[in-house]
Amino acid sequence: MKKLLFLSALLLMSAVTFAQQALWGGAPVVSPEIHDDNTVTFRLKDPKAVKVQVTGDFLPTQKMKTPFGEFDAPGVADLKEGKDGVWEFTTPEPLAPELYSYSFIVDGLKTMDPSNVYMIRDVATVTNVFIIGGGRADLYKVNDVPHGTVARMWYNSPTLGMERRITVYTPAGYETSGKRYPVFYLLHGMGGDEEAWIALGRTSQILDNLIAQGKAEPMIVVMTNGNASQEAAPGETHFGLTPPNMNLPQTMEGTFETAFPDVVKFIDKTFRTKANKKNRAIAGLSMGGYHSLHISKQYPDMFNYVGLFSAAIMPDAKVKSPIYEDFDKKLATQFAKKPALYWIGIGKTDFLYKANEDFRKMLDEKGYKYTYYETGEGHIWKNWRIYLTEFAPLLFK
Amino acid sequence: MKKLLFLSALLLMSAVTFAQQALWGGAPVVSPEIHDDNTVTFRLKDPKAVKVQVTGDFLPTQKMKTPFGEFDAPGVADLKEGKDGVWEFTTPEPLAPELYSYSFIVDGLKTMDPSNVYMIRDVATVTNVFIIGGGRADLYKVNDVPHGTVARMWYNSPTLGMERRITVYTPAGYETSGKRYPVFYLLHGMGGDEEAWIALGRTSQILDNLIAQGKAEPMIVVMTNGNASQEAAPGETHFGLTPPNMNLPQTMEGTFETAFPDVVKFIDKTFRTKANKKNRAIAGLSMGGYHSLHISKQYPDMFNYVGLFSAAIMPDAKVKSPIYEDFDKKLATQFAKKPALYWIGIGKTDFLYKANEDFRKMLDEKGYKYTYYETGEGHIWKNWRIYLTEFAPLLFK
Numbered sequence: 001m002k003k004l005l006f007l008s009a010l011l012l013m014s015a016v017t018f019a020q021q022a023l024w025g026g027a028p029v030v031s032p033e034i035h036d037d038n039t040v041t042f043r044l045k046d047p048k049a050v051k052v053q054v055t056g057d058f059l060p061t062q063k064m065k066t067p068f069g070e071f072d073a074p075g076v077a078d079l080k081e082g083k084d085g086v087w088e089f090t091t092p093e094p095l096a097p098e099l100y101s102y103s104f105i106v107d108g109l110k111t112m113d114p115s116n117v118y119m120i121r122d123v124a125t126v127t128n129v130f131i132i133g134g135g136r137a138d139l140y141k142v143n144d145v146p147h148g149t150v151a152r153m154w155y156n157s158p159t160l161g162m163e164r165r166i167t168v169y170t171p172a173g174y175e176t177s178g179k180r181y182p183v184f185y186l187l188h189g190m191g192g193d194e195e196a197w198i199a200l201g202r203t204s205q206i207l208d209n210l211i212a213q214g215k216a217e218p219m220i221v222v223m224t225n226g227n228a229s230q231e232a233a234p235g236e237t238h239f240g241l242t243p244p245n246m247n248l249p250q251t252m253e254g255t256f257e258t259a260f261p262d263v264v265k266f267i268d269k270t271f272r273t274k275a276n277k278k279n280r281a282i283a284g285l286s287m288g289g290y291h292s293l294h295i296s297k298q299y300p301d302m303f304n305y306v307g308l309f310s311a312a313i314m315p316d317a318k319v320k321s322p323i324y325e326d327f328d329k330k331l332a333t334q335f336a337k338k339p340a341l342y343w344i345g346i347g348k349t350d351f352l353y354k355a356n357e358d359f360r361k362m363l364d365e366k367g368y369k370y371t372y373y374e375t376g377e378g379h380i381w382k383n384w385r386i387y388l389t390e391f392a393p394l395l396f397k
Numbered sequence: 398m399k400k401l402l403f404l405s406a407l408l409l410m411s412a413v414t415f416a417q418q419a420l421w422g423g424a425p426v427v428s429p430e431i432h433d434d435n436t437v438t439f440r441l442k443d444p445k446a447v448k449v450q451v452t453g454d455f456l457p458t459q460k461m462k463t464p465f466g467e468f469d470a471p472g473v474a475d476l477k478e479g480k481d482g483v484w485e486f487t488t489p490e491p492l493a494p495e496l497y498s499y500s501f502i503v504d505g506l507k508t509m510d511p512s513n514v515y516m517i518r519d520v521a522t523v524t525n526v527f528i529i530g531g532g533r534a535d536l537y538k539v540n541d542v543p544h545g546t547v548a549r550m551w552y553n554s555p556t557l558g559m560e561r562r563i564t565v566y567t568p569a570g571y572e573t574s575g576k577r578y579p580v581f582y583l584l585h586g587m588g589g590d591e592e593a594w595i596a597l598g599r600t601s602q603i604l605d606n607l608i609a610q611g612k613a614e615p616m617i618v619v620m621t622n623g624n625a626s627q628e629a630a631p632g633e634t635h636f637g638l639t640p641p642n643m644n645l646p647q648t649m650e651g652t653f654e655t656a657f658p659d660v661v662k663f664i665d666k667t668f669r670t671k672a673n674k675k676n677r678a679i680a681g682l683s684m685g686g687y688h689s690l691h692i693s694k695q696y697p698d699m700f701n702y703v704g705l706f707s708a709a710i711m712p713d714a715k716v717k718s719p720i721y722e723d724f725d726k727k728l729a730t731q732f733a734k735k736p737a738l739y740w741i742g743i744g745k746t747d748f749l750y751k752a753n754e755d756f757r758k759m760l761d762e763k764g765y766k767y768t769y770y771e772t773g774e775g776h777i778w779k780n781w782r783i784y785l786t787e788f789a790p791l792l793f794k
Binding site for chain 2: 030044045046047048049050106107108109110111112114115116117118119121124125126129130131133141142143144146147148149150151152153154163165172175176232234235236237238240241243244269270
């Protein structure tokens with residue numbers, strides 16, 4: 001029987017892998033290389049390039065002018081050409097623990113690092129990523145701890161008349177414990193979708209790690225799609241692999257908030273939840289913070305924990321929706337019911353800082369209790385990951 | 398209250414999105430553009446480039462010599478520079494319906510298409526993808542049909558002494574039907590992992606569509622990691638975001654096959670399965686076909702349906718494992734029990750064609766019944782997707 005195959009299957013398989021690698025331009029250099037002292041070297045083999053740069057959030061920010069004002073943008077650094085056409089840049093200082101995004105710019109064209117297969121899509125752009133471990137950033141890593149399950153599924157929203165995609169994290173042990181769990185609804189920002197918190201947000205890693213350390217209660221985390229006109233993330237709908245549509249008509253005009261009870265109903269029907277206000281939290285970043293604010297006051301008996309991460313606060317004056325009517329009265333009702341936690345986090349340089357400051361002043365004047373957490377920097381994922389690691393341990397205790 | 402926010406939050410959010418887009422090099426051209434006649438135009442804006450090419454499996458293959466022999470490799474085509482530094486290539490002929498992979502080569506450097514956010518990692522390389530619809534390829538698209546759930550989870554393998562990651566597809570309605578379902582175990586090839594069949598394999602789309610059309614029974618599909626030394630796909634382990642390790646010591650030497658009952662036990666404990674031979678199938682591509690062959694004969698009371706897709710057949714003569722002992726006797730036992738389906742699919746130019754031909758001859762000589770399905774071309778994902786669309790409808794009927 002052994003004569004059936006004259007050549008070693010193993011060798012042949014390796015050969016094919018080799019061939020694919022060679023063809024598709026497998027990586028001839030190591031990049032990024034994270035050194036023991038947490039400096040990082042970026043490398044690109046490209047003998048024909050005239051100028052190679054790297055841009056990313058590991059570099060000091062630079063001011064960028066836009067028609068809408070000045071924003072902090074990631075800096076740019078030049079790589080130097082060495083022998084064999086290998087370009088290199090090493091950070092002058094060790095990098096602080098963090099998850100970083102970067103891209104190369106070769107003669108003006110943004111490219112992915114061909115040596116790094118780890119990329120994350122955020123809104124309509126894709127960047128390479130790497131992690132410097134240590135401190136809080138260890139929560140962003142996959143560690144040797146029990147892991148929860150991440151399910152991509154679909155639910156029916158009768159209010160929207162639509163099947164919609166949703167991402168659900170269940171904690172380690174959920175499948176066999178027979179227990180019921182509290183639920184944390186976690187909402188993304190404008191242009192994001194039901195993949196955002198799992199991708200750059202590192203939600204499953206953060207929850208796995210916080211729960212394993214005994215710092216957070218085992219909980220279900222539900223990540224919705226906050227664009228009420230969109231059934232799913234780009235590429236996951238019957239529109240096919242078309243470019244992400246940035247024209248989102250139903251984002252901050254009340255439709256998503258109106259339909260939100262459909263989500264809660266689906267989750268309570270489908271998972272072993274503790275289906276009551278005491279065991280429900282809602283939080284979101286940017287537009288998701290806005291959604292969390294308006295949903296939690298619209299349905300004051302639904303959520304006991306509310307988190308506003310770099311939140312937009314008030315709707316555009318031109319937007320009309322029953323959701324935004326009687327703002328003061330609804331907020332009064334919500335706070336009269338004494339939520340267990342009303343948490344506001346924002347970065348010092350966020351363009352929404354002033355709006356949040358005004359909102360806090362109003363809460364102070366009314367005597368509404370909230371917890372405030374201020375960080376440096378602005379409207380960036382680094383802050384949203386920090387807020388998640390701070391907020392989740394406060395829930396359901 | 399409306400005075401709290403002087404600027405429109407909506408406008409500000411859009412501005413940030415705009416700024417990010419501009420910074421990260423958002424796409425100034427449309428690429429790929431699929432025309433009504435299914436010709437496709439690729440575009441890259443790069444005024445400084447000297448030569449821009451596209452390589453991918455939509456182009457006629459070319460012969461590539463390697464130390465291990467000659468292989469078919471995707472072809473390469475030149476883009477032409479037009480005005481404003483926009484390079485362009487349009488396929489001379491319409492493309493047949495299919496899911497295609499491609500990359501650009503700019504002055505010799507492989508790059509992703511910056512206009513296309515859809516990329517799939519296969520083994521250690523990442524390529525852009527697009528789909529030409531029609532015919533069988535419509536099964537690879539997300540269509541407006543009920544969608545199943547895809548869960549990434551972890552199970553404990555006592556035999557391997559390891560927690561291992563696994564991908565599980567449950568059909569639409571699973572969560573609330575209360576019903577029990579048959580289970581199809583679907584295994585990847587060498588260098589692949591528990592993401593392979595969901596990514597380039599399009600398993601969830603194919604099953605959603607076949608089930609919606611009434612062509613396949615609703616079933617659970619379980620996608621394991623076939624590298625017994627590896628706990629999970631690259632980036633999903635505590636080794637962090639390190640380059641995919643191609644040195645996989647435990648792939649085709651019996652360890653994975655020995656530990657396979659751990660997977661079945663976990664699935665039967667965790668999901669509502671029909672936990673018997675009649676309702677179990679196993680199939681795999683290349684190394685996964687080899688695994689399916691050896692697992693199904695090692696445990697002859699476990700699987701009623703067996704699929705070998707471009708399978709490696711026999712182990713390397715030097716490999717010793719109880720799994721590979723008494724090959725003839727075990728196969729005789731398996732076929733004496735009359736499996737409902739023993740299915741072999743391979744491409745005419747596959748480097749494993751001869752080994753499969755010899756294997757079929759042996760089956761013929763012994764009078765063991767099997768179904769044979771031959772396609773053109775070789776050891777490629779196009780064929781494995783075809784085999785899945787042919788095999789799945791034959792199960793559990």
